[in-house]
Amino acid sequence: MEGDFQVCGNCKRSVASAHFTLHEAYCLRFLVLCPECEESVPKAKMMEHQQNEHQQRRKHCLKGKSSVIIATKRLQETSVSTSW
Template sequence: MEGDFQVCGNCRRSVASDHFTLHEAHCLRFLVLCPECEEPIPKSKMKEHFENEHQQGREFQLLKGRSTVIITTKSIQKMSTSFIG
């Protein structure tokens, strides 16, 4: 059994079968896959990870006349900016 490995369904890492049960219990309790980069991240650090790694450069604002175009990786929205002089 020394050379046997199993893939963890939570973090998708290859783990030695001898340690799999302990790894899986720890992994399910403390880690989550980031939906953007699919890297295992501690649950307690997910917000910080997303803000530092993915939020920067995700939204661009272009001023065009009386509207702001917000371009994200998921959608494009126009918002009225009549309050911008």
């Protein structure tokens, strides 16, 4: 019985079969899987999780993209002004 486990369909964690029914009832009631990072998060904290974890990453990515766009425009301007 020591190695008898089942995977929870909600949080995707491996749970001992002896505790599976109790785990699944709790998990389905209180937890959801984040669609972006697939982390198990309490339902009541999902908005907070997405703001803290994912908005900061998006802002960082957007900053990186803006510097690439600026560099690309400069290269295009340089190639246009030097072409005869």
